Structures are given as structure tokens and as C-alpha cells.
Amino acid sequence: MLDLETILNPKRGSELMMMSNVEKESHVYGICPTGQLQHNLDVMHIEKNICDYIFGTFLGIVGKSKDTVNARLDLEDMGIRKHLHLKRDGNSYGVPPAPYVTQKIVFLEFLRNVKFPDGYASALATCISADGCNLQGLKTHDCHILLQRILPAAVRGVMPKNIHEAIAELGNFFQQLCARTVLKLDVSHRMKEEIPIILCKFEKIFPPAFFDVMLHLVVHLPDDAILRGPVQYGWMYPVERRLLTLKRFVRNMARLEGSIAEAYVANECLHACSRYFDDLDTRHNRAGRNRERFDLRNDDISVFQHGVDLLGAAKITYLEHDYKKMVARQCFVEGVDISADIYMLWLANRIYV
Incomplete structure (x- = not known):
């Protein structure tokens, strides 16, 4: 216990700071009562960064691609993959094409034509540049869907078999890790044994610059799942969504806290009052965009009576040739x-x- 004289003494500032840091307890201990979960790894940002690495390298995006000149020089220094070394051509050097550099037009055209159910994911076509040669503006949930569902199907038939298998196995790993059902211990232990093999397959494909701390953290995700439980209790999706809501409350940039507090109180008041108005269109009684319409008074099964609310303007098509x-x-x-x-x-x- 520190007395007032010790706290006010400027010479003891460093010692006081050291003692306060030692005595500080991390909030992660509240997630795992046993205290074995020292660090709660965020699956959301790990998925986002890995997806950016893969797309940046596949499409050769400047600033995001790991297949750079320095990466080729690293291969030359290590004496591996001689077919990817820089080729000297007079006073310049040529960069041989790598097997993981895909055909941009075909790959992005596949992503442009992907259709999702309403509310499942955002429109990927809006993330493709106007010239159709770049992918930009991906959100964390977009990377979540792409890495687990779309990317394994997109590279099939476009890239060699070993690259497709490695991407598919990594997507299957994250798909099992982020499953809604309870993650069983035997599945977690099996994933713990499989992920080093998957990363070894990646090391045979991508240059050494591709592998940083994000790829290493994937190895520890099964251990976190064993100690913590499903990833839904530890990732940042609900936190980020709540922070986005609070940021939208800001109207006066000079008084951020006051704007958030005032808007929060007003929103809670309107939320409570809206429950007493049945004849008004509120967030509680507003119909969804795809409302299912069926009449339970009939004897037919309701699954055959579902309707749909069409989105967008109507389009007339003449099938003269058909x-x-x-x-x-x-x-x-x-x-x-x-x-x-x-x-x-x-x-x-x-x-x-």
C-alpha cells in the first residue's frame, strides 16, 4: 500500500509506474476463469489480414502483394525455387510469372457474378474497380465470406491443383472454427494437428515475405477455442458494430462524448416510446424486405405458400428466339x-x- 508522500514524490514516479503495471490484471481473465487464456486472439482481424494477403498476391495489387522484388531476392539468397529468380536481361531484370498469379479478368468476373441471399453478404461487384482489374474496399465480413465460401470455388480450375487444395483446406479450417454449433474438443484437437500441415503447404507456394505474425497466430487459434469456447465469445464483430453505431451519433466533432451521450439518451427514449404505438410504422412492427406471406387458415403446408417482395424495378424480357x-x-x-x-x-x- 502506497502512502500519499510516496505518490507525490516525483523521484518515485518510475517505481510507481512499474508497480502499477505489475499489479494490473488483464480483462481476458474474466473470459477464462482458470486464467490459462493469456491472450484472446481476434479471429475477425486475422481472417481479414490473411484474406488481404491472398488477394493482394493473387491479383498483384501494388502495396498489398507479397510477391515483390525483395521477395524474389529472398528466394535467390535462400537458393530455392530457381524458376522464380529474377532474370537478367541486359541492364534490366525480368520477373518470371509465378503460378499463384491468377488471370485477373477471369477471377474478378467470377466474383462479379456471385449472387448471395438477401442479408448474407454485401455486393462484391461494388468492390471491383471500374477497369475490372482490382479489388478494393473489402470489409471484414466480406473477407470472412470470401475466405470460407467463395475463394476455394473461385481458384478451382484457374490455378494449379496444389494451390486450390491449400486454399480450400484453409477455408475449411476457418469454417469449422467459426461454426455456430458447439465446437467439440476432438474437432479442436484435430484442427490443431492439421493447421501446421496447411501452413507448410502455403510455404511451398508463396514467398517467405508472405508469412508474418498473422500466419503464425493461426496456429494458436485451436488452443484458444479449447480454452475459451466458440469464437463468437471472443471476436470483435459485436464490438465493431456497436462502435460504428456510436460513431454515427456524433454531430459535433468538437464535443464527441457529449454528442454520443445525448444521441444515446434520445435513441433509448424513442425506442421505449415506440413500443406503445401499434398503429405507427416502427422498427418493431416494420415488415422485412423479403416478407414471407402465407395464410395459416388453409390446410396446405405453409412451405408451399411463401411469397416474396421483389426488389428493384421490373424488367420486361422478350423470348423471341426461345x-x-x-x-x-x-x-x-x-x-x-x-x-x-x-x-x-x-x-x-x-x-x-
Whole structure:
């Protein structure tokens, strides 16, 4: 216990600071009661950084690609992968193409055409540059979906088999780690044994500059899952979303705390009052964009009565070149066993006669 004289003595400032740092207890101990979880690794930012590394290297994005001239010089110093060493051409050097550098147009066109269910992920087409040769503005949840779901399918058939297998195994690892179901101990121990092998496959593909502390932290994620439990209790998604909400409350940049406090109180008041207005459109009774409409009074199963709210403007399409195919389908629906030409002639006589 420090007395007032010791605290006010400037000569004891360094000693006091050292003692306060030693006595400080991390808040992570509240997550794991046993105190074995010393550091809570954030899966969200680890996924984001690894996804940026992969896309930056695949697409050759300046400033984000790990396949640089220095990386090629590292390969030459280590005496490995001689087919990737810089080639001297007179007074200049040429950079041989690497197997992990994909075809930008084909790869990004695949990402542009990917369609997600409503609310599943953001539109990836908005993250592709105007010239179609760059990928920018990816959010953390976009990288979460890309690394686990889209990237293994996008590189299949475009890159060599060993690269596709390594990417697919890494995506499967994060998919099992971030599963909503309870992460079983046997699965966690199996993932702990598999992740070093997956990273060894990456080391055979990418240059040494690709591997920094983020790739190393992946090895410790199964251990954190064993001590802490599912990653939903430890990642930063709810914290980041709440911070974004608080940032939107700011109206006066000179008084940040006051703006947040005032807007928070007003929002809570409106939230409480809105529960007493049943005849007004509030956040509690507002229908969703894709509202399912069905009548429970009928005896039919509700799964066959779902409706849908269409998004966007209507578009009219004329199927002139597929008219015979459309007529053939109509013949099949009506149970008419004749050719499309005869059915069209019969239908014309029936209408105009």
C-alpha cells in the first residue's frame, strides 16, 4: 500500500509506474476463469489480414502483394525455387510469372457474378474497380465470406491443383472454427494437428515475405477455442458494430462524448416510446424486405405458400428466339403430346378463328 508522500514524490514516479503495471490484471481473465487464456486472439482481424494477403498476391495489387522484388531476392539468397529468380536481361531484370498469379479478368468476373441471399453478404461487384482489374474496399465480413465460401470455388480450375487444395483446406479450417454449433474438443484437437500441415503447404507456394505474425497466430487459434469456447465469445464483430453505431451519433466533432451521450439518451427514449404505438410504422412492427406471406387458415403446408417482395424495378424480357421452347414447355404442362409447330398452329386457329 502506497502512502500519499510516496505518490507525490516525483523521484518515485518510475517505481510507481512499474508497480502499477505489475499489479494490473488483464480483462481476458474474466473470459477464462482458470486464467490459462493469456491472450484472446481476434479471429475477425486475422481472417481479414490473411484474406488481404491472398488477394493482394493473387491479383498483384501494388502495396498489398507479397510477391515483390525483395521477395524474389529472398528466394535467390535462400537458393530455392530457381524458376522464380529474377532474370537478367541486359541492364534490366525480368520477373518470371509465378503460378499463384491468377488471370485477373477471369477471377474478378467470377466474383462479379456471385449472387448471395438477401442479408448474407454485401455486393462484391461494388468492390471491383471500374477497369475490372482490382479489388478494393473489402470489409471484414466480406473477407470472412470470401475466405470460407467463395475463394476455394473461385481458384478451382484457374490455378494449379496444389494451390486450390491449400486454399480450400484453409477455408475449411476457418469454417469449422467459426461454426455456430458447439465446437467439440476432438474437432479442436484435430484442427490443431492439421493447421501446421496447411501452413507448410502455403510455404511451398508463396514467398517467405508472405508469412508474418498473422500466419503464425493461426496456429494458436485451436488452443484458444479449447480454452475459451466458440469464437463468437471472443471476436470483435459485436464490438465493431456497436462502435460504428456510436460513431454515427456524433454531430459535433468538437464535443464527441457529449454528442454520443445525448444521441444515446434520445435513441433509448424513442425506442421505449415506440413500443406503445401499434398503429405507427416502427422498427418493431416494420415488415422485412423479403416478407414471407402465407395464410395459416388453409390446410396446405405453409412451405408451399411463401411469397416474396421483389426488389428493384421490373424488367420486361422478350423470348423471341426461345418461343418454340416456351411453347414446348406449355405443351408439357397441358399434357398435349404434339410437336411445338403443330401446337402453335392449333393455338393460332383457336384464337383467331
